[in-house]
Amino acid sequence: xxxxxxxxxxxxxxxxxxxxxxxxxxxxxxxxxxxxxxxxxxxxxxxxxxxxxxxxxxxxxxxxxxxxxxxxxxxxxxxxxxxxxxxxxxxxxxxxxxxxxxxxxxxxxxxxxxxxxxxxxxxxxxxxxxxxxxxxxxxxxxxxxxxxxxxxxxxxxxxxxxxxxxxxxxxxxxxxxxxxxxxxxxxxxxxxxxxxxxxxxxxxxxxxxxxxxxxxxxxxxxxxxxxxxxxxxxxxxxxxxxxxxxxxxxxxxxxxxxxxxxxxxxxxxxxxxxxxxxxxxxxxxxxxxxxxxxxxxxxxxxxxxxxxxxxxxxxxxxxxxxxxxxxxxxxxxxxxxxxxxxxxxxxxxxxxxxxxxxxxxxxxxxxxxxxxxxxxxxxxxxxxxxxxxxxxxxxxxxxxxxxxxxxxxxxx
Amino acid sequence: xxxxxxxxxxxxxxxxxxxxxxxxxxxxxxxxxxxxxxxxxxxxxxxxxxxxxxxxxxxxxxxxxxxxxxxxxxxxxxxxxxxxxxxxxxxxxxxxxxxxxxxxxxxxxxxxxxxxxxxxxxxxxxxxxxxxxxxxxxxxxxxxxxxxxxxxxxxxxxxxxxxxxxxxxxxxxxxxxxxxxxxxxxxxxxxxxxxxxxxxxxxxxxxxxxxxxxxxxxxxxxxxxxxxxxxxxxxxxxxxxxxxxxxxxxxxxxxxxxxxxxxxxxxxxxxxxxxxxxxxxxxxxxxxxxxxxxxxxxxxxxxxxxxxxxxxxxxxxxxxxxxxxxxxxxxxxxxxxxxxxxxxxxxxxxxxxxxxxxxxxxxxxxxxxxxxxxxxxxxxxxxxxxxxxxxxxxxxxxxxxxxxxxxxxxxxxxxxxxxxxxxxxx
Numbered sequence: 124x125x126x127x128x129x130x131x132x133x134x135x136x137x138x139x140x141x142x143x144x145x146x147x148x149x150x151x152x153x154x155x156x157x158x159x160x161x162x163x164x165x166x167x168x169x170x171x172x173x174x175x176x177x178x179x180x181x182x183x184x185x186x187x188x189x190x191x192x193x194x195x196x197x198x199x200x201x202x203x204x205x206x207x208x209x210x211x212x213x214x215x216x217x218x219x220x221x222x223x224x225x226x227x228x229x230x231x232x233x234x235x236x237x238x239x240x241x242x243x244x245x246x247x248x249x250x251x252x253x254x255x256x257x258x259x260x261x262x263x264x265x266x267x268x269x270x271x272x273x274x275x276x277x278x279x280x281x282x283x284x285x286x287x288x289x290x291x292x293x294x295x296x297x298x299x300x301x302x303x304x305x306x307x308x309x310x311x312x313x314x315x316x317x318x319x320x321x322x323x324x325x326x327x328x329x330x331x332x333x334x335x336x337x338x339x340x341x342x343x344x345x346x347x348x349x350x351x352x353x354x355x356x357x358x359x360x361x362x363x364x365x366x367x368x369x370x371x372x373x374x375x376x377x378x379x380x381x382x383x384x385x386x387x388x389x390x391x392x393x394x395x396x397x398x399x400x401x402x403x404x405x406x407x408x409x410x411x412x413x414x415x416x417x418x419x420x421x422x423x424x425x426x427x428x429x430x431x432x433x434x435x436x437x438x439x440x441x442x443x444x445x446x447x448x449x450x451x452x453x454x455x456x457x458x459x460x461x462x463x464x465x466x467x468x469x470x471x472x473x474x475x476x477x478x479x480x481x482x483x484x485x486x487x488x489x490x491x492x493x494x495x496x497x498x499x500x501x502x503x504x505x506x507x508x509x510x511x512x513x514x515x516x517x518x519x520x521x522x523x524x525x526x527x528x529x530x531x532x533x534x535x
Numbered sequence: 536x537x538x539x540x541x542x543x544x545x546x547x548x549x550x551x552x553x554x555x556x557x558x559x560x561x562x563x564x565x566x567x568x569x570x571x572x573x574x575x576x577x578x579x580x581x582x583x584x585x586x587x588x589x590x591x592x593x594x595x596x597x598x599x600x601x602x603x604x605x606x607x608x609x610x611x612x613x614x615x616x617x618x619x620x621x622x623x624x625x626x627x628x629x630x631x632x633x634x635x636x637x638x639x640x641x642x643x644x645x646x647x648x649x650x651x652x653x654x655x656x657x658x659x660x661x662x663x664x665x666x667x668x669x670x671x672x673x674x675x676x677x678x679x680x681x682x683x684x685x686x687x688x689x690x691x692x693x694x695x696x697x698x699x700x701x702x703x704x705x706x707x708x709x710x711x712x713x714x715x716x717x718x719x720x721x722x723x724x725x726x727x728x729x730x731x732x733x734x735x736x737x738x739x740x741x742x743x744x745x746x747x748x749x750x751x752x753x754x755x756x757x758x759x760x761x762x763x764x765x766x767x768x769x770x771x772x773x774x775x776x777x778x779x780x781x782x783x784x785x786x787x788x789x790x791x792x793x794x795x796x797x798x799x800x801x802x803x804x805x806x807x808x809x810x811x812x813x814x815x816x817x818x819x820x821x822x823x824x825x826x827x828x829x830x831x832x833x834x835x836x837x838x839x840x841x842x843x844x845x846x847x848x849x850x851x852x853x854x855x856x857x858x859x860x861x862x863x864x865x866x867x868x869x870x871x872x873x874x875x876x877x878x879x880x881x882x883x884x885x886x887x888x889x890x891x892x893x894x895x896x897x898x899x900x901x902x903x904x905x906x907x908x909x910x911x912x913x914x915x916x917x918x919x920x921x922x923x924x925x926x927x928x929x930x931x932x933x934x935x936x937x938x939x940x941x942x943x944x945x946x947x948x949x950x951x952x953x954x955x956x957x958x959x960x961x
Contacts, residue, residue, distance in 0.1 A: 145576065146905050147551075183539040192824050193891045195548030195898020214551055214901055219543035227539055244836025248792070252839050252859050256792045258686040332537065360789075362682040394607065394619030403672070404615070410676040430683070432675060463624040470626025470645055473577045478906060 124499055125482055128319040129490075132326060134335040135307030139486050139495055140322045141314035143479055149315035150212045150479050151221035153229070154487040156310070157303035158205040159282075160275040160343060160421070168282020171202040172246050172291055173299055177209065179238025181228035194220040202280050205420040206491060212480055215316035219325060226329035229309065232300055239293055246288050250281050258361045262428075262531060269355050270369050270424055270527040274346035305336020310490045314483035346371070346422060352523050356530040363410070364431040365531040366440055369424040370520045372416060376492060381504045382516040383416060383425050388464040389456065389513070390414040390447065391427065395463070397447055398427065407432055408440045420492065424527075425520060437530050448521040455510040468505045548894035549935050551901055555927045556910050561750050563739075563758035570914055571749065572742040574907040580646045580743035581908055582653070582753070584660075585919065587767055588638035588731035591706045595723055596715040601673065602727045603633040606640060608669040610662040615669055618655065627652055635706045636849050637919060638731075646746050653756035660760060661733055665724045674716045681713060689859055691786050692794035692960040699782065699956045700798050700853050702775030707848060730765075737762045738918065742911035774851070776800070781957045790961040793865040797856040797872060799954045801845060804852075804920050808945060810933040812845065812854075815942045818892045819843050819879060819950070820856055822899075826875045827856070835871065837864040849920055854949065865959050879946035884939040896934045 127141045159170050177200065178187045191198055196213030211221050254260040264279055271277035282288050311330065313322045349371060373379030390398045391414025402408045412429035431440050475481050489497045519525075558570045593599040607629060608615040622629045627644035629652075640660075644652055684690040694710040701708030739753065746752065802809070813821075820827035820843025827841045841858035860868040903909055917926060 143576070148902055148905050184542075188824050189891065190542050192822070192895040192898075194545045195551070195894045195901065197822075197895075197899060197902065212902055214546065214548055214898055216546040217548070217898075220545055223539070223543050230539070241833060241836040245832055245839055248837070248859070248861055249839040251791045251861065256688065256787075256790055256859070258683055328537065362686065363679055393623045395616055395623045400616055403676070407672060407675070410679040430679065433679065459624070463620070466626040467623060468626075470579075473579050473645060474643065477575065477577050477579065477908070 125476060125486070127486055127495060129495060130323065132306065132331055134331065134333055135338070136326070136330050136333075137310045137490060138322065138326050139310070139312045139490060140317065140319045141312070141479070141482055141486060142318060143314065144316055146315050146479055147215060148212050148479060149215040149218045149221075149313065149317050150210060150483045151218065151225060152208065152210040152312040152314070152483040152487050153225050154209075154310045154312070154491060155207045155304055156308045156339065156491060157207055158203050159278065159280040160204045161303065161339075161341065162275065162278075164275070164278070166287055166291065166295060167278045167284075168246070168280070168288045169291060169295065169299060170207055171280050171282070172242060172288055173296065174200050174202045174207055175242040175246055176232065176238055176296060177228055179235050179242065180233040181224075182231040182233055184224060184227050185233070187224055187228065190220060191224060196221065204276055204280055204417075206488070208484060208487065210480060210484060212315075218313070218317060222325045222329040225311075226333065229304060229306065229330065230333050232296075234293055234297055236293055239291070239296060243288055243291060246281075247285055250285055250288065254279070254281060259365060259531065262365070262367055262529065265355060265357065266367055266369060266527065266529055269353050269529065270371070271346055273344045274421065275343060276346070276419065276421065276423065301336070303339055306330060306333050307335045307338045310487045312483045312487045312490070314479040314486070343421070349525050353527045354530070355528070356532065358532045358534045360535075361531070361533050362535065363433065364435075364437050364533050365429065366431065366437055366444070367426065367428045367529040367531060368441075368444065369426045369527045370525045371422055372425045372520055374422050375418070375420045378504075378512075379516055379519070382508055382512050383520060385461075385464045385468070385505065385508055386451070386513060386517060386520070387414045387416055387425060388467055389451065389460065392464065392467060397451070398444070401447055402429070402440070402443055406443060408435050408443050437532065441528065448517070451517045452514060452521055454514075456513050458510070461508075461510055461513065465505055465508075469502060472502060548897040548901070549890075551897050553897065553900055553904065553931055555904060555913065555924060557924075558911070558914050563754045565758055565760060566763050567737050567739060567757060569739040569741060569750070569753055570911065570918060571740075571745060572907045572911045572914070573745045574742070574910070575744050578646045578744050579643065580649060580745060581641065581643050581741060581911070582649075582656075583639055583641040583740045583915070584656070584757075585738045585740065585915070586638050586640065586732055587636060587736040588727070589634045589636045589706065590709070591636050591770060592731055592768070593727065595718065596709060597711045598719060598723045598727050599638060599731075600633040600711075601719055602665075602724045602732070603631045603638045605665055605669060605673060605724060606631050606659055606663060606732070608673070609664050609666045610658050611664055612658065612662065613655075618659070621655055622652060625651055629656070646744055649746060649752055653752055657756045657760065660757075663728060665721050665728065667721055670719070670721055670724070674719065678713045678716050681711060686787065688786050688790055688792065688794040688960040691784065692796045692958055695782065695784065695960065696796035696798050696855070696956060696958050699777045699958065700774070700800055702773075702777070705772045705774050707850075708774070731767075734761050734765050736767055740911050740915045742907040774800070776956070780955070782959075784958070784960045786960050791862055792859045793862055793959045793961045795856075795858050795860055795865055795868055796958045797869070797955045798853050799949070799956065801852045801854045801949070803848070803850060804922060804926070809845075810930045811937045811941060812945055812949065813930070814892060814896065814934060814937050815879070815945050816843055816845060816854070817896055818884065818888070818942070819875065822895060824891065824895065826878070827872060830875060831858070831860075831868055831871050835864075835867070837861060837868045837871075841868070862961055865961075869957065869959070873952045876946070876950040876952060879950055880943065883943050886939065889939055889942070893934050897931075900931070
């Protein structure tokens with residue numbers, strides 16, 4: 124049970140406080156309700172580039188990192204297709220430094236041209252390091268474009284192409300800030316050795332005076348229901364053939380999401396999972412095989428991805444995967460196996476909640492979903508899932524017409 | 536009126552009273568020592584068994600790593616699937632890892648499941664059989680994984696720089712090849728397992744919200760195993776660094792980045808200057824605000840990240856600088872790195888910068904000690920390196936008091952271009 128208090132400032136900033144006096148540390152987590160899905164299709168990668176620029180100095184403070192480090196603090200941030208999250212931790216005594224820094228950059232950035240120039244280059248190197256200069260690095264660029272025709276999940280957080288990042292201008296930066304980085308679009312979570320009273324007064328003092336801004340009304344094009352299987356084949360300079368398959372699943376708060384989450388565990392969660400046992404160990408078609416999803420807020424994808432044993436025909440491997448999927452659609456899962464994946468879920472939640480950092484970011488994420496208390500009650504949603512649910516949703520998800528298949532072949 | 540230009544008052548992190556929570560130590564019936572930390576809010580427990588079964592002890596390449604990896608692949612009573620299923624059913628993670636001196640066998644679980652899980656760990660330590668068919672799959676999959684990794688410039692660079700520094704005959708410098716996998720036999724694994732696991736030398740570390748009967752549970756599971764009875768062979772290795780210091784490798788003609796590694800040999804943690812050099816290292820390339828990051832990422836934009844660090848090795852260490860930079864700016868990145876070394880040798884560090892590094896290191900240490908798993912991990916490192924609480928106190932004292940003059944002197948001793956091995960892999 125993670126206890127928290129919640130209040131909202133007059134400017135719309137939502138504030139959550141999680142008190143934990145057993146730690147000498149405090150965490151300040153600021154989540155902005157903007158992700159890559161909110162980008163202009165011709166300026167992709169911008170939300171993430173912007174995240175870098177948030178460290179390039181704000182209106183009153185030339186450098187974000189230096190004062191925080193001086194206060195014994197550390198920080199980082201991440202951008203996903205759904206959201207952008209900034210977090211810092213420091214000795215609890217110095218928490219006001221984080222309020223000062225975070226509120227100033229919410230008030231206004233410095234919009235430094237030099238910062239934009241440098242961070243464009245840094246992000247281009249990040250792009251190269253993770254997606255160009257790695258074997259299979261472009262798999263998800265291709266898969267997203269295959270699986271999504273309309274919804275902005277069709278591009279990666281890093282951006283669709285380097286040129287989008289290279290051509291970003293300071294006016295783009297200013298417009299993006301004004302649209303998304305306002306109190307009314309943000310969630311502040313403070314966790315650790317703090318009191319709610321203290322956080323209330325600090326939040327009023329530092330964030331209270333910031334103008335509310337306009338609430339960003341998200342109006343994204345919905346992905347039409349897929350009506351026929353899609354296939355793509357590519358050949359690249361990689362040592363092994365790779366098979367990647369995806370299927371559309373329900374949105375984050377729908378029942379189907381929770382069922383899909385358990386299905387990924389049944390199929391690919393560990394050494395006793397079905398796909399691993401059948402296709403890596405028994406049939407030896409794959410040398411590695413994973414089943415996962417990204418936890419997307421909107422309707423996302425369930426993925427099966429594996430590297431083939433050399434000499435195995437990719438069509439045969441694909442058929443063997445489908446056999447396993449037919450099985451989960453035909454036969455009810457045994458109690459023992461269902462209990463296994465539920466136990467695993469319980470355990471994952473307990474381990475995730477160990478650090479105040481992850482408790483803070485979870486609270487922010489659940490608040491973004493609409494109810495921070497979901498953090499405490501979500502396990503019940505998993506516990507309620509039945510063997511019939513698994514079979515029923517497997518039939519919906521693994522419908523052939525809902526599938527996207529990528530044959531990523533080795534040219535060697 | 537709120538003055539946003541002025542930073543709020545801070546407690547100087549240098550003044551923080553840092554304490555390393557003491558462990559409770561007990562001994563199992565067979566003499567195996569257990570270090571434990573009882574703390575935390577979540578009902579989770581970690582039990583880590585550390586065996587002196589690293590690649591230091593192997594006579595044939597990758598036998599140690601393979602034995603360690605295959606611990607979960609079958610006992611006289613249970614097949615690999617049954618072992619995995621048992622731990623996964625209880626939502627537990629049974630991991631293993633092989634290092635140079637040591638190899639680990641680690642359980643993470645909700646405390647309530649310990650009684651079901653510890654006995655199976657024990658069974659694995661006495662009754663593993665390393666089935667031939669499992670070994671065949673392992674070899675095939677590892678060779679395939681290696682073939683993918685060898686396409687990555689960073690992977691190739693990490694292997695080569697260690698080879699240059701220590702030599703291929705040294706546990707720190709050797710690496711795997713497809714031929715090594717082919718050469719491994721079931722008999723190699725069984726012999727290594729018998730000597731270094733079943734009859735090996737073991738220390739246990741446990742942390743989390745420990746059940747009241749943790750001693751009894753551990754003793755029942757592991758207290759009658761034949762551990763710590765037979766002395767281990769003492770092996771010594773000479774480091775044989777390569778003659779040539781500068782290397783350029785083209786791994787991928789079309790690569791858009793180069794993996795850069797600069798490294799020099801450095802003594803281990805018992806060396807008197809070690810903690811002082813850690814402060815110098817932080818300032819040089821050890822955190823986001825370091826000189827290397829400020830110059831090469833935040834000013835020039837040559838890379839997504841550049842870091843320097845002292846390698847976490849027991850016998851001896853190396854001082855490394857590591858980055859992936861754009862192909863056309865690799866030379867410039869190396870030149871700037873040497874420039875930063877020269878600045879540290881020639882200019883005295885200003886107290887404001889040094890003070891920031893002191894505070895950052897203290898805050899970072901405070902954060903590192905937060906939570907039972909972090910605390911036991913630090914103790915583990917001390918125990919395995921033959922250090923004690925005095926080392927912790929000394930490290931803190933060093934962070935607080937080391938002077939700019941001392942750091943300059945250390946830079947003059949250790950940060951000389953000529954001492955560094957230099958590698959770029961595109």
